[in-house]
Amino acid sequence: MAEPAPAASAIDVTGLSCGYDGNIVLQDVTFSVPRGEIFFVIGGSGCGKSTLLRNLIGLHQPLAGQVRFHGRSFTDADLATRRSLLKTFGVLYQGGALWTSLTLRQNVALPLEEHTDLSPREVAELSCLKLAQVGLTGFEDYYPAEISGGMKKRAGFARALALDPSIVFLDEPSAGLDPVTSRKLDELVMQVRDTFGTTLVIVSHELASIFGIADRVIMLDREAKGIIAEGAPRELAEQSRDPRVTEFLHRGDKLHA
Amino acid sequence: MSDPVQTARAEATLEGDALTVALAGDWSITRPRPAWAGVLAGRTPKRVNLRDSGLGQWDSSVLLFLFEVQQWARITGAYADTKALPAKVHALLGQMSTSHETSVPFDRSKNFIEDVGEATLDMGRKMRKFASFLGECTLGAARLVKRPRKFRWADCLDEMQQCGAMALPIVSLISFLIGVTLAYTGAIVLRQYGGDIYVADLIGLSMVREMGALMTGVVLAGRTGAAFAATLGNMKANEEIDALETLGLSAVDFLVLPRLLALGVMMPLLAMYANALGIVGGMAVSMTVLKIPPTAYWVEMLTIVDLSDLLVGTIKAVTFGLIIGLCGCLRGIEADRSAAGVGRAATSAVVTAILLIIVADAIFAVAFDILGL
Numbered sequence: 245m246a247e248p249a250p251a252a253s254a255i256d257v258t259g260l261s262c263g264y265d266g267n268i269v270l271q272d273v274t275f276s277v278p279r280g281e282i283f284f285v286i287g288g289s290g291c292g293k294s295t296l297l298r299n300l301i302g303l304h305q306p307l308a309g310q311v312r313f314h315g316r317s318f319t320d321a322d323l324a325t326r327r328s329l330l331k332t333f334g335v336l337y338q339g340g341a342l343w344t345s346l347t348l349r350q351n352v353a354l355p356l357e358e359h360t361d362l363s364p365r366e367v368a369e370l371s372c373l374k375l376a377q378v379g380l381t382g383f384e385d386y387y388p389a390e391i392s393g394g395m396k397k398r399a400g401f402a403r404a405l406a407l408d409p410s411i412v413f414l415d416e417p418s419a420g421l422d423p424v425t426s427r428k429l430d431e432l433v434m435q436v437r438d439t440f441g442t443t444l445v446i447v448s449h450e451l452a453s454i455f456g457i458a459d460r461v462i463m464l465d466r467e468a469k470g471i472i473a474e475g476a477p478r479e480l481a482e483q484s485r486d487p488r489v490t491e492f493l494h495r496g497d498k499l500h501a
Numbered sequence: 502m503s504d505p506v507q508t509a510r511a512e513a514t515l516e517g518d519a520l521t522v523a524l525a526g527d528w529s530i531t532r533p534r535p536a537w538a539g540v541l542a543g544r545t546p547k548r549v550n551l552r553d554s555g556l557g558q559w560d561s562s563v564l565l566f567l568f569e570v571q572q573w574a575r576i577t578g579a580y581a582d583t584k585a586l587p588a589k590v591h592a593l594l595g596q597m598s599t600s601h602e603t604s605v606p607f608d609r610s611k612n613f614i615e616d617v618g619e620a621t622l623d624m625g626r627k628m629r630k631f632a633s634f635l636g637e638c639t640l641g642a643a644r645l646v647k648r649p650r651k652f653r654w655a656d657c658l659d660e661m662q663q664c665g666a667m668a669l670p671i672v673s674l675i676s677f678l679i680g681v682t683l684a685y686t687g688a689i690v691l692r693q694y695g696g697d698i699y700v701a702d703l704i705g706l707s708m709v710r711e712m713g714a715l716m717t718g719v720v721l722a723g724r725t726g727a728a729f730a731a732t733l734g735n736m737k738a739n740e741e742i743d744a745l746e747t748l749g750l751s752a753v754d755f756l757v758l759p760r761l762l763a764l765g766v767m768m769p770l771l772a773m774y775a776n777a778l779g780i781v782g783g784m785a786v787s788m789t790v791l792k793i794p795p796t797a798y799w800v801e802m803l804t805i806v807d808l809s810d811l812l813v814g815t816i817k818a819v820t821f822g823l824i825i826g827l828c829g830c831l832r833g834i835e836a837d838r839s840a841a842g843v844g845r846a847a848t849s850a851v852v853t854a855i856l857l858i859i860v861a862d863a864i865f866a867v868a869f870d871i872l873g874l
Contacts, residue, residue, distance in 0.1 A: 376600030
């Protein structure tokens with residue numbers, strides 16, 4: 245396993261174990277994500293991808309181990325540190341998780357209103373810009389119930405980017421999207437990384453995205469309860485001897501060729 | 502480890518008519534940044550040249566600053582030159598200007614007459630919906646009688662437990678206290694005439710004919726009606742009801758009838774239980790405060806409360822139960838597919854059920870009077 249210097253890492257996970265009700269899903273997981281990397285967490289259904297994500301973003305307390313953002317511990321952080329760390333990352337949830345009683349503009353504006361001292365006019369300008377970046381110009385005053393699933397996801401991404409976080413977590417961004425929309429979302433991910441140097445952690449099993457934009461992937465496995473492969477997706481597809489890895493990646497490669 | 506953060510700076514130097522603004526430091530929207538008015542300091546240059554002189558980490562904060570400069574330039578007719586800035590900043594700034602120009606507020610305002618008209622039409626639609634829902638439930642009940650084996654008995658029993666047995670503690674407490682309150686209130690008047698003993702008649706009659714069913718109805722409307730609306734509303738939001746419909750299964754048969762039957766059966770039982778607890782509550786007060794022995798209280802009560810009163814109470818209880826079930830299920834099924842929609846459905850279910858219970862109670866009062874019951 246490649247171990248980049250801690251200073252260059254946006255995220256360091258060491259010995260992380262997580263699970264529910266005494267049922268361990270992942271055990272002793274260790275990896276680092278360098279700044280500005282597009283990092284994918286892949287694996288079959290039920291392998292613990294979403295569990296890992298929930299533990300990384302603090303929705304679940306890990307059973308053991310450490311999660312560090314920019315070298316600062318998130319797992320054992322006191323309330324003030326935790327709050328300041330929470331501002332450094334954005335999350336796009338699977339279904340978008342937009343607040344249904346707010347318009348798209350208000351959804352994006354809420355984090356800005358709560359965490360910055362910007363004037364209402366500036367907040368409005370920024371939320372328009374964020375929505376324009378995800379291609380939702382003209383839909384600013386729509387409610388989530390009035391737009392399609394793909395648009396909800398894009399609006400969710402705009403909200404995740406509201407505070408210009410240095411890390412963005414995306415949970416299955418392509419799920420339920422058509423190939424064109426999914427590709428556009430991938431391009432957006434690339435654009436965000438190239439412009440702001442943002443680190444993106446993407447939980448996905450969408451092979452088109454994995455081969456399209458991932459710098460590096462880790463593959464989780466249900467039986468192994470941990471990481472079974474780590475590296476660039478093409479290298480893994482070509483060089484890995486593990487049948488679980490090649491099976492997962494090759495089916496898509498053929499489709500993709 | 503993160504690098505030490507440099508303060509965001511914008512240093513201006515005036516050369517003739519041109520103001521050169523050098524941007525430096527780390528710009529973040531969560532930290533303070535220079536304001537354009539402060540940088541300008543009352544000067545009125547014809548041209549502003551923006552330069553990058555050691556711009557570190559930057560985000561939308563720098564865009565907001567540059568946008569402010571552009572807006573100022575547009576108003577004053579000056580020229581703001583941003584070309585010397587990093588290409589990424591320049592590109593995003595262009596995007597920001599476009600999004601600013603193209604974003605048109607979405608007009609949701611309506612006029613008063615339109616609102617009234619729509620509300621009227623909506624009321625008509627709601628009444629039609631309620632009538633057709635009632636019709637569907639009746640047809641469903643007919644199907645249930647014809648093919649009882651197809652009925653979801655397990656769901657029905659589960660609901661019975663939820664709305665019946667689980668409601669016992671709250672019904673007990675409320676009806677006991679109602680009995681206590683009635684005894685105290687009755688005693689105020691009856692004592693003046695030396696007719697303390699008639700407290701038993703007052704409590705017996707009002708619990709059995711009125712308060713038992715009414716109070717149980719109100720409690721269940723809040724407890725079970727809201728739960729029905731929330732459950733079905735959530736199922737609708739999750740497309741579970743759509744899944745039933747596309748399988749050719751009736752949501753009424755599957756979800757509504759078991760709940761209606763459960764309430765229709767449990768309501769009269771709960772009401773009778775409430776009657777008993779209310780009478781016991783009254784007895785407790787009579788015994789301790791009015792010094793009426795329980796046997797005297799009991800015998801006196803039986804002289805006025807007979808089976809026809811119990812029948813009246815039971816008819817009311819069944820009706821109230823069906824009203825609560827119908828309101829809860831209907832509101833749940835027609836809920837909006839959102840978290841707020843489910844909340845509104847639950848509220849509306851409770852309000853409608855209580856309203857209809859009171860209306861039905863008034864109609865019953867008149868009808869039983871005519872029938873001499």
